[in-house]
Amino acid sequence: MSFGKFSLALLLTVTLGWSAEAAPVRAVALHGKPLFSDNFTAFPYVNPNAPKGGKLTLGVLGSYENVNPLIVGGTPASGIREFVIEGLMARSLDEPFTLYGLLAETIDIADDHKSVTFAINPAARFSDGQPVTAEDVLNSFQLLKDKGRPNHRTYFAKVTKAEKIGDRSVRFTFEDASDRELPFILGLMPVFAAHATTPEKFEAASMTPLVGSGPYTVSKIDAGRSIIYQRNPDYWGKDLAVNRGRFNFDEIRFDYYRDASSMFEAFKAGNIDLRLEEDPGRWATGYNIPAVRDGRIIKAEFDIGLPAGMTALVFNTRRPIFADPMVRHALMMLFDFEWCNRTLYNGLYKRTESYFERSYLASTGHPADAYEQKLLAPYPDAVRPEIMAGTYRFPQTDGSGQDRPTQRAAFALLKKAGMVLKDGRMINGKTGQPLSFEILANSNAQEALLLSYARSLAPLGIQARVRVVDSAQYQARLTEFDYDMIPNTWASSLSPGNEQLFRWSAKTVNAKGSFNYAGVSNPAADAMIDAMLAAKTEPDFISSVRALDRVLLSGDYVVPLFYTPKLWAPYWSRLKHPEKTPVFGYSVDTYGNWISTWWSATK
Template sequence: MSFGKFILGLVIAATASLPAAAAPQSAIALHGSPLFADGFTAFPYVNPSAPKGGKLTLGVPGSYESVNPLIVQGTPVSGISDFVIEPLMARSRDEPFTLYGLLADTIDVADDRKSVTFTINPLARFSDHQPVTQDDVIKSFELLKEEGRPNHRTYFAKVTKAEKIGERGVRFTFQDATDRELPLILGLMPVFAARTMTPEQFETGGMKPLLGSGPYTVSNIDAGRSISYRRDPEYWGKDLPVNRGRYNFDEIRFDYFRDASVMFEAFKSGNIDLRLEEDPGRWAGGYDIPAVHDGRLIKTEFDIGLPAGMTALVFNTRRPVFSDPRVRRALMTLFDFEWTNRTLYNGLFKRTESYFERSYLASTGHPADARERALLAPFAEAVRPEILEGTYRFPVSDGSGQNRANQKAAFALLTEAGLVLKDGRLIDPKTGRQLAFEILANSNAQEALLLSYARSLAPLGISARVRVVDSAQYQQRLSSFDYDMIQNTWPSSLSPGNEQLFRWSAKTVDSKGSFNFAGVKDPAADAMIESMLAAESEPDFVSSVRALDRVLLSGDYVVPLFYTPRQWVAYWARLKHPDKTPLFGYAVDTWWTENK
């Protein structure tokens, strides 16, 4: 045997002993396998035969300043990300985190998980009929990484290289393999025709729409008041399995209202077609009108399998008034949920007790398992014992409105923090300053709750002032963390991941436009998020999320409020929806109209 043949034989033998490299896939799940196999024709929560046509008008509170939702500058308009701009892959609404082919028809995660390659669908076209190219994907990535919102900048900072592979491939290389969610996050990256604007134009925003590849194009802009989208009859992806039965309306319009009551009246008069109701009082008594009684307007409730997330009054811990956790805990204790729910909300809300409420990811009621305890061991002071054991419950009142027992407990905490009650004012004896703060709001609908909470603090000599500002000023102050307290909702999914960095990481505590509204800067929170992103199995993932939940609950960053057990939706009867509701709840892009 020649030396060359000997070496060739060694190479063949060595290659045969290696595991076969995974082939590019048309779908990917964060944990487990995709629910729908290759060749599926449509998602089970759509009507594939839904007729096309008609118009849908939706109401939005406030106003808008920009039609580019991918940047911090200006309050963004609704609908661009849903109907105009498409990601590389489409998310299934019936699975925790699974993606299927869209602009990219395949995804290929390297065996060492240090890179991911997407292959662009050769049929993909922008609305100007130009093909979606490798350059479009890479330039979209670069603009989002450098000029985009902090969430994209945070995620994409982990990518060290974006390059063309072959004729249709784009490969993203990572700093390391610790973030198992990152390939899917890149799969959800919005792609637009970056060739049509300079980085300066992208960053500025304004009223020039991004050129996208989605099923709709912008047909009319009335700056700050409304925006309309027209369905593209030549939409390239209309026959893809992920799109079949969706995007059925010829026109979708968003009308903006500065007053919530005016918007509700517009709905009752038929000028708005569908409404997601979030006010229990209105849901209980506001729909007692002829159109409901005679069936022209329908009230219904949809099941939703997603976590409710955290709705809360948020302490800005960057402010000295909230720097002491004992003060924050006292202010939490003074919130009378039972009285508030009964008096303001007809008893229809449930109390939020976890950042992942209404799901198996919540730590509430569960003692920490061995994996959680190992993760938390280096941070012995980060979690209170009762939260570690799952026995902690938020203070409960008798619902009478007196709340005396909780007032006593709160006063003990405030005294422990060094504050004293003098002449009816709770003060810091060193400075003589009263414990006082401002609650910032952007809607009159919030006032009843916020004023009620402020009144509950007054008996202990605490001054809380509610200030309502317009949506533009509110967004500006939110982005620069210029507030003492706000009301906020952090929604959640069954696959929390990189967005948690955007909310709780020390790296985002000073990042303008981040959602780290509470100013969380805790090594334990950072470590739990890192563990969550690196989890290879479902049990490890759940333990990591619950451990993060315990850290956040122990930090006393918010006054948890409430959540709705189901989705409350009212709509005019000419609208129709599929029989099956997906895990994520109702989806208006699967609806249609009978009267065109």
């Protein structure tokens, strides 16, 4: 498949916002230009000659109750979105945000950025052989907008008109041109067959999968226990450049486990082919087994160019107990990273100090530039001075687990917030309510960390209770925001955009199923997200992201934890992978894309 030359007019429109005559193109970048155009035959992080065949088995912690990942109801099965349902365009994992043609053969962003038009590839077919039409795209859009997850509802609410243009094109018109990422979000929109669903069927949690156009179909469902995907030999897009060297296994199976220990034992026994290791203690000592020593298991570390994101203990600020940011800041100070890292994690973690940690998007260590200061000027109290100056660092302890200076500083802040220590308990001086809360988790693997944090609060009369529940109950409580504190990871990319609305916008604070777990409702955060989405140049984009980072850090919405400097992914040697790891590496959002580049050595 050969792509036409990238339109200079479109490049100027996308990067600089100039008024120019746009034209349909087969690749488009949010900032800059696509890496691949005329001579594009395959992504550099694949083996275009990878053999087809064999089976891949992966492990998942928990269970599932639904095979439609596009709705709020029920915990969805893994793999549907990655392997069954395609988007209009495909994302490159080696570029911040670049899209290449898939279901849509071309994309045409209007010169005023108030609309985008996609031309459907005439070869595109669903797994049942029916062609993918403009009507399918419009039906998918409408169902996602009306009945989908809050992220799609939030994004697509900005579209004022969706219409068919000609025989095989669709056009989306926007209320304004302020969100320059929106055409790209629409480019990633999942498309499913209109003839195989109805609005009623779509929004009902069920074990009947949507009919998609992807390289795999669901071949077997063992509800809550496993799900198996079979490669479609008639997959319409197998020869496209974006797919060459990918989707190599004939069968992909996800097996579900109730706890992390049993899943690890299944891997050691050879019942799971590949795992992402997140436990430094296990990484340091748990793989001293014969299969590693004799080379049957490869204990691999992969580089990654993505931001580490934010892994944290999250305050539910909807709860009155966490309404005061001074109380939250004091609780954040009492997390003893040095002790936890040394005692629990063999010193292998690094402290997270930014929502965009491990990247140039992080505000840490950078004073706010002139553009940031301009953006933040209407919100003079939104960012603490030391965070604005880039000099703030998270508290460091002596690693003893009983750091007295930190405890004294936290106690002073609690007193300033109106808390008093009475009969060994920290209470609100006015209401008498004790500073006591529950930390909700869904894995025993998190228990040691959470209990150590609870112990660090006890000397100040603060009671934190740790409660571990099953995945179904955990997901239900997350959806309803029914918790005091939870551990969570918000993954990040080099092109943060509309997903930030889903995490931090006041519009999603009460939207069931949103990822605004902290209950952030902050006009400054909303304004920084708007600025980020409207940025026309890369410097303005970086500055607006850093400004958002400063606002979130100043709000003390979470207790930041830590991150790994590399990806730990042990696998059985019966698997092979390309020599090059993409910039995105192995992340929550790209797992299916990354694993699709591997292949079986024993097919």
